[in-house]
Amino acid sequence: MMKWRNFIKTSSITPLSITVILTILTASLLIFNTAVQAKTFVYCSEGSPEGFTPALYTAGTTFDASSVQVFDRLTGFERGTTKIVPGLAESWEVSPDGTVYTFHLRKNVDFHTTTFFTPTRKFNADDVIFSFDRQRDPKHPYNKISGGNYEYFVSMGMVELIKSIEKKDDYTVVFNLTKPEAPFLANLAMDFASIHSAEYADKMLKAKTPDEFDQKPVGTGPFVFVSYQKDSTIRYQANETYWAGRAKIDKLVFTITPDASVRYAKLKAGECHLIPYPNPADLEQMKKDKNINLMQKEGLNVGYLAFNVKVKEFQDAKVRQALNMAINKQAIIEAVFQGAGKVAKNPIPPTIWSYNDAVKDYEYNVEAAKKLLAEAGFANGFETDLWAMPVQRPYNPNARRMAEMIQEDWSKVGVKAKIVSYEWGEYLKRSMAGEHKSLLLGWTGDNGDPDNFLSVLLGCDAVGSSNRAQWCYKPFDDLIKKAKMTADPAERTKLYEEAQIVFKEQAPWVTIAHSVVFEPMSTKVVDYKIDPFGKHIFYGVDLKE
Amino acid sequence: MIQFLAKRFMQIFPAFIGITLLTFSLVHLIPGDPVELLAGERGIDPKRHAEMKISLGLDKPLPIQYLQYIANVFKGDLGKSFVTKKPVLKEFMTLFPATLELSLCAMIFAVMFGLPAGVIAGVKRGTVFDHSVMAISLTGYSMPIFWWGLLLILFFSVNLGWTPVSGRLSPLFWIDADTGFMLIDSLRSDEAGAFKSALSHLILPSIVLGTIPLAVIARMTRSSMLEVLKEDYVRTAKAKGLSPARVIMVHALRNALIPVITVIGLQIGVLLAGAILTETIFAWPGVGKWIVESINRRDYPVVQGGILIISSLIIFVNLLVDILYGIINPRIRHTG
Numbered sequence: 001m002m003k004w005r006n007f008i009k010t011s012s013i014t015p016l017s018i019t020v021i022l023t024i025l026t027a028s029l030l031i032f033n034t035a036v037q038a039k040t041f042v043y044c045s046e047g048s049p050e051g052f053t054p055a056l057y058t059a060g061t062t063f064d065a066s067s068v069q070v071f072d073r074l075t076g077f078e079r080g081t082t083k084i085v086p087g088l089a090e091s092w093e094v095s096p097d098g099t100v101y102t103f104h105l106r107k108n109v110d111f112h113t114t115t116f117f118t119p120t121r122k123f124n125a126d127d128v129i130f131s132f133d134r135q136r137d138p139k140h141p142y143n144k145i146s147g148g149n150y151e152y153f154v155s156m157g158m159v160e161l162i163k164s165i166e167k168k169d170d171y172t173v174v175f176n177l178t179k180p181e182a183p184f185l186a187n188l189a190m191d192f193a194s195i196h197s198a199e200y201a202d203k204m205l206k207a208k209t210p211d212e213f214d215q216k217p218v219g220t221g222p223f224v225f226v227s228y229q230k231d232s233t234i235r236y237q238a239n240e241t242y243w244a245g246r247a248k249i250d251k252l253v254f255t256i257t258p259d260a261s262v263r264y265a266k267l268k269a270g271e272c273h274l275i276p277y278p279n280p281a282d283l284e285q286m287k288k289d290k291n292i293n294l295m296q297k298e299g300l301n302v303g304y305l306a307f308n309v310k311v312k313e314f315q316d317a318k319v320r321q322a323l324n325m326a327i328n329k330q331a332i333i334e335a336v337f338q339g340a341g342k343v344a345k346n347p348i349p350p351t352i353w354s355y356n357d358a359v360k361d362y363e364y365n366v367e368a369a370k371k372l373l374a375e376a377g378f379a380n381g382f383e384t385d386l387w388a389m390p391v392q393r394p395y396n397p398n399a400r401r402m403a404e405m406i407q408e409d410w411s412k413v414g415v416k417a418k419i420v421s422y423e424w425g426e427y428l429k430r431s432m433a434g435e436h437k438s439l440l441l442g443w444t445g446d447n448g449d450p451d452n453f454l455s456v457l458l459g460c461d462a463v464g465s466s467n468r469a470q471w472c473y474k475p476f477d478d479l480i481k482k483a484k485m486t487a488d489p490a491e492r493t494k495l496y497e498e499a500q501i502v503f504k505e506q507a508p509w510v511t512i513a514h515s516v517v518f519e520p521m522s523t524k525v526v527d528y529k530i531d532p533f534g535k536h537i538f539y540g541v542d543l544k545e
Numbered sequence: 546m547i548q549f550l551a552k553r554f555m556q557i558f559p560a561f562i563g564i565t566l567l568t569f570s571l572v573h574l575i576p577g578d579p580v581e582l583l584a585g586e587r588g589i590d591p592k593r594h595a596e597m598k599i600s601l602g603l604d605k606p607l608p609i610q611y612l613q614y615i616a617n618v619f620k621g622d623l624g625k626s627f628v629t630k631k632p633v634l635k636e637f638m639t640l641f642p643a644t645l646e647l648s649l650c651a652m653i654f655a656v657m658f659g660l661p662a663g664v665i666a667g668v669k670r671g672t673v674f675d676h677s678v679m680a681i682s683l684t685g686y687s688m689p690i691f692w693w694g695l696l697l698i699l700f701f702s703v704n705l706g707w708t709p710v711s712g713r714l715s716p717l718f719w720i721d722a723d724t725g726f727m728l729i730d731s732l733r734s735d736e737a738g739a740f741k742s743a744l745s746h747l748i749l750p751s752i753v754l755g756t757i758p759l760a761v762i763a764r765m766t767r768s769s770m771l772e773v774l775k776e777d778y779v780r781t782a783k784a785k786g787l788s789p790a791r792v793i794m795v796h797a798l799r800n801a802l803i804p805v806i807t808v809i810g811l812q813i814g815v816l817l818a819g820a821i822l823t824e825t826i827f828a829w830p831g832v833g834k835w836i837v838e839s840i841n842r843r844d845y846p847v848v849q850g851g852i853l854i855i856s857s858l859i860i861f862v863n864l865l866v867d868i869l870y871g872i873i874n875p876r877i878r879h880t881g
Contacts, residue, residue, distance in 0.1 A: 042716045051627050058583075147630040149597065151583070211630075230639050231720050231830030232713060253716035257828040265698050266710040425581035425843070465590065 022452030023137035029149045029523030038250040039543050041525075043256040044272035044537060048231050051146060052217035054191040055135055058151050063191045064536045065234055065254060070112070071194035071219035073101055074128065074173075075185050079540055082300070082352060082448025084185050086124065087218065088195055089173075092478040098487050103128075105171040111197045112224040116216050119199055123220055125167040130198035132165055141205055146214040152192035156446070180485045182492060185445035195220065206447035222247045222539035231256055231425030267292065267520060273543065274521040274528065276536060280338040280397070286520045294520065297530040298351055299517045302344050302453065303395035303442035305386075305406065305510040306469040311437045313382050320507040322372035326413045327406055327510055336402045337513060346500050348453045351532040352445065353489075354496035359504050361511075369413045381414020387431060387439035391424050394515045394534070402512070403440060434470050440512075441468055448532060450496045454480045471508035547872065552607035553864055560860060564707040565618065568852045569611050572845050579627050581604070603845075614849065623853070624846030626839070637832060641854075642725025643713065643874040644831035647823070648720050648816040651755035656809065659759040663766025667801075668793060669773060678767070682760035694753045694826035701749060708748050708807040715742040739877055750827040754820055765808045769801040776800075803874050810866030814859035 049056045049065035053397040057063075067073075076087035086092075089103035092401060109123035135150040136159065153159065161184070163176040177184065187193065197218045201347060205211040217225050220243070223236035230341050238247040257263045263275040264282050278286065286294045306325070307314040314320060324503070329343045345361035348354070373379065390404035396402060403419045403488040411415050416437070422430060446452050456462055459480060460472035476499055483495035504511075519530050526542040549595065580597045589597070597605045617624065623633040630850055656707075666678040702710040713727045718739045720730055727746070731739035762821065773779060782796045783789075821833035832851060835858070839847035 040717060051630070056630075058672065147600070147627075149583075149600070154593065155589075210834055215631075216653075226719070227721065229830065230636065231834065232643075232828075233716060235719060255716050255828070256830070257710050257711055257826055258834070259828070261695055262711050262828060265695075265703050268703050269706065269710050270713075271710050271716075423576040425577040429578065429581050 013080060014088040039248070040251040040253060040306060041249040041274075041538055041541065042253045042255055042264050042272045043538065044263045044275045045234075045254045045536075046256075046260075046263070046276050048256055048257055049228075049234070052095045052225065052228075053146065053214040054194045055131075055150050056146055056148075056214060060534055061139045065228075066217055066219075067191035067194045068455050068535050068537055069236055069252065070217045070221045070225050071196070071225040071541075072109075072187050072221050073191075073193045073195060074105075075189040075525070077189050077531075078531070078538055080533050082186075084189055087189065088128075092185075092388070094274065094487060098182070098485065099177045099183065101175040101177070102168075103172065103173045103175070107171060108241060110239075111200070111220055111222050112218050112239060114216070114218060114224060114226070116212075117197075117200050117203065117218050119218075120195060121199060123195070123197075124170040125173045126170075126198045127195050128173045128203060129165055129167055131193070131195045132162070134196075134201075135192070136162060136165075142201060142210060150192065152190065152446070155203075156187050156192070157191070157451060158187065158265070162442070182484055182487055183447060183449040183451045186447070186449040186452075190447050194382070195252065209488050215253050223252050244539075247539050249538065252538055267522065270522070272522075273525050274519065274536070276519065278518050278520050280340045283339065283518060286518075291523055292520050293523050293525065295519045295521065295530055297517050297519075297529065298342060298349055299394055299515040299534060300349055300351055300445040300532045301395040301442060301515055302347055302349055302450065302511060303393070303440070303513045303515070304347070305339075305438060305439050305440050305512060306435055306471075307508060307510075308434055308468070309508055310434060310470045311384075313378070313384060314437065316376045316377040317506050318372050319378060321362060322369040322413065323410060324507050325365050325369040325372070325414065326509050327409045329361075329510075329512060330364070330366045332402055333513055335405060336396070337515065338397075340397070340516045340518060341513040342516060344514050345504070347458065347503055347509065347511055348496075349451050349514045350448055352448055352453070354450045354493040354520050356497040356500040357498050358497075361504075362507070366412050373413055373415075376524070378414075381416065383416045383418070383539075384437045385420050386410075387420045387427065387436045387449050389420075389424070389427060389440055390421050393442055394444060394517070395513065396440060397515075399440045414543070431468050432465055434464070434468075436468075439468060444490065444534065446533075450492075451480065454496065454499055454503075455484065458508065469508035471506070473502070473506055473508075476502045476506065549625060550868070551604050551719060551868060557860055557864070561857065562615075564856045565615060565849070565853060566611070566848050569614060570607075570841075572840075573607060575840070575843065577843045582843055583627070595680040613673060618853070623850035626847045627844045628839075628842055628847075633846050634854075636835070636847070637851060637854055638791060639722075640832045640835050643727070643829060644820055644824070644833065646726050646728065647750055647754060647829055648813065648829060651816055651820075651823075652758065652813060654751045654755035654807070655758035655762055655812070659762030660766055660805070663763040663805075664770055664793065664801075665775065665799060666763070667767040667770025675767075678763055682763045685756045685760035686764075688756060690753060690757075691826060692821040693756065694749070694823065697749050697753060697858065698826070704881060709742075709746050711745065711826070712748075713746050714739065715746075715828065718742060748828055749821050753826070754816060754823040758809075758816065761808055761812060766801065766805050769804050770797060773797045773801040796873055799873070803870065806873065809868060810862055810869075813862050817855055817858060817862075825869070 024058045045061065047065060049062040050059060051062065052066040054067035055065055059457050073087045074089040075084050077083065078085045088106050088109065090106045091104045093102045105125060111119040111123060113119060133140050135153040135333050138141060161176045161177055161181055166174045168174055169280055200218045201213055204210050222239055222242050226235040226237055228234045233256065236252040238250050240246055257266060260279045264278060266272045267275050269286065286292050307320050309315060324360040333341045333343055345359055346356060358393060386403050386407060389399040407417045407419060443453060443457055456466050456473060458467060458476065460477045463470050463472050478501040479495050479502065486495065517530060517534060521528060524544045528541050531537050579601065580594055602610065625632055626636060662678045666675040669696065670673055698710050701708045709715065714731065718736050720734045720736060720739055723730055723733065727743040731743040779792060779797050782792045820831055821837050823830045824834040836848060836851040
């Protein structure tokens with residue numbers, strides 16, 4: 001026995017391994033002692049950007065990494081609001097008929113100087129023309145680069161809307177539209193309308209590397225892109241000559257961290273300053289943590305249940321109203337959103353201007369619902385289906401659970417709903433075709449304009465596509481069409497407020513919830529504002545020592 | 546030996562075709578249209594839908610798509626990702642060093658602890674040490690990776706602050722990824738402390754990823770040792786009066802290693818393909834996570850290409866194991 005012990009003592013394996021471990025452990029203790037002079041802001045983002053040209057993509061993650069930090073647009077949103085403010089256009093005029101927009105561009109704006117590009121001229125009208133022509137003109141040399149799919153430009157109707165874009169002089173650009181469109185200024189503040197450097201594009205084309213243009217961005221924004229390591233980190237530096245003033249932080253790093261629990265651990269360990277999309281289950285603990293500041297704001301979204309009004313049983317508004325009354329929304333908010341949601345009464349979220357707070361929601365009342373159903377000729381109820389999305393969305397974190405709760409509620413008034421689900425792509429396709437009787441879905445706003453909810457989701461033109469209720473109601477449609485043509489914001493507000501009343505009476509949907517966005521951050525973070533669009537803006541943010 | 550190698554190489558070809566056929570058909574069998582998924586809630590009109598299908602090459606019948614795919618694969622072209630529009634091979638090459646670095650460290654960890662633990666447990670059969678090794682390895686083997694990873698993070702990173710939570714390098718260091726191997730890149734950079742940072746970021750993920758292989762190796766080594774220790778030649782060696790160290794290291798261990806090496810070889814395959822969970826927990830930018838995300842997005846070229854490269858690597862590793870076998874054990878070389 002003694003000899004075996006000697007063997008273990010003399011053999012080289014065990015001491016060697018112990019030495020290695022000790023080295024590794026000591027090394028780990030020393031890492032965080034590195035001194036830092038520059039103010040580096042670390043954002044633990046939830047995923048990787050698809051690329052860096054915002055017009056090519058639709059994901060918020062991509063916009064956070066590209067348009068928000070690196071680029072500017074002609075117009076912009078005031079930080080933390082949906083209010084439109086000047087961007088690269090200092091001012092603009094709209095013709096009386098609402099079809100000609102003249103933009104006066106800001107002078108003396110620098111494009112970023114990077115390791116891969118040094119601009120020789122300032123921003124001017126050519127850059128605006130390039131950025132839009134790439135998306136509009138199929139013959140443009142950049143149109144087909146990187147897949148050439150301009151989803152937002154197409155789906156916001158810009159192809160049909162923009163008749164022509166003219167350069168009047170170096171600092172004046174005129175957009176001629178085919179029809180008056182009040183949300184146009186808001187559209188120009190969207191990510192896809194980011195302004196790129198035409199000079200950089202030319203350079204890349206001449207070097208026969210136009211693909212690089214979409215991977216290494218050059219903009220005029222508050223941060224200069226430095227490098228991207230796929231699925232790992234994105235680095236930016238403050239733009240020293242930013243036209244609106246230099247950012248308060250020196251360096252900005254995105255550390256890509258897909259798992260929410262790990263993001264939370266990183267925040268606690270001081271490895272990031274701010275994390276997006278916390279687990280609802282962690283919120284309570286975050287509130288108690290003295291080192292964490294948990295900010296919250298209603299998201300720019302709505303989760304709804306749409307009745308397919310073309311189906312026999314849902315044609316009568318009384319049935320839809322009754323089923324509105326039969327659902328206990330508060331219980332859903334508590335169970336499905338775990339507090340990270342608010343009951344919705346309008347089809348637009350309260351952060352959008354023209355939100356009509358005077359609208360009264362249907363009260364949860366089983367008896368009244370039964371009575372209404374009886375009046376509509378369904379005293380004994382009926383059978384229907386209820387589609388539940390297979391994926392998690394900000395406006396609906398657990399559609400299956402929500403559907404089960406609604407099924408239970410409806411059964412109390414005699415309506416038997418069968419829950420149906422499909423794979424996500426299939427779900428979207430079939431529901432667009434109107435194969436459902438009722439379904440759960442939602443929407444996240446693009447440009448903070450009420451039209452972006454009301455026309456897209458409830459307008460007559462959207463029946464057969466994004467209008468899942470297949471609801472075309474003339475009094476409502478007239479109101480939103482008129483509002484779209486009206487330039488005066490006060491007048492538009494009135495029209496939209498009225499439209500919301502009509503919507504509530506007709507009840508094509510059960511408006512269920514607006515999610516509440518939580519942004520946990522280190523208490524060192526100063527002056528962060530939650531963006532209503534769900535983006536993460538670090539310009540204007542500072543770090544306490 | 547040459548005959549043996551030729552035979553093994555011949556077997557690779559059908560396996561290769563089988564893999565492409567299987568991944569291609571499986572990927573296309575999953576319900577879901579990549580075009581619809583790219584469009585999301587917004588929806589897409591049928592004309593645009595058809596255009597996009599053509600631009601992604603999805604308009605042709607499946608057998609034609611497959612033949613085109615295979616033809617391109619033989620030309621070395623694995624296609625472009627639907628999402629990022631970048632060549633699949635290029636994306637793979639940027640991510641693979643991270644997976645390889647992690648897998649190698651995990652394997653070193655597993656062998657460094659698993660092998661000695663198994664040898665000692667085998668030699669000291671029935672002792673407390675043996676029982677503990679077996680119990681611990683069983684626990685390690687059945688541990689849910691996600692839970693284990695988070696547990697280590699909470700204990701070592703959050704509570705003790707010894708190791709970083711996730712990532713490959715502290716964001717305070719700005720290092721270019723020349724080779725993609727962070728240990729090498731950080732050594733080559735001028736930034737002081739970068740190497741330490743890279744090393745410390747490897748500790749927890751290596752432990753988590755190496756836990757299962759460690760358990761497998763320890764158990765395999767133990768049982769293999771037990772068998773070999775019963776052999777006549779070991780008794781003869783002992784009877785000749787050789788030192789216990791020599792008996793174990795030279796006579797027993799060398800023979801006991803044969804099945805262990807097979808297991809290590811297989812485990813390398815498992816590590817390369819199965820680092821998905823570890824990569825997700827530790828935000829490790831490797832290929833496992835990349836492929837899983839691509840399945841969710843129905844990014845066909847990435848799924849097909851990624852699986853093809855990884856399977857080819859596994860085939861290659863197995864081939865290496867077979868050759869190594871022959872070197873360790875001449876009997877296989879001769880009979881193979």
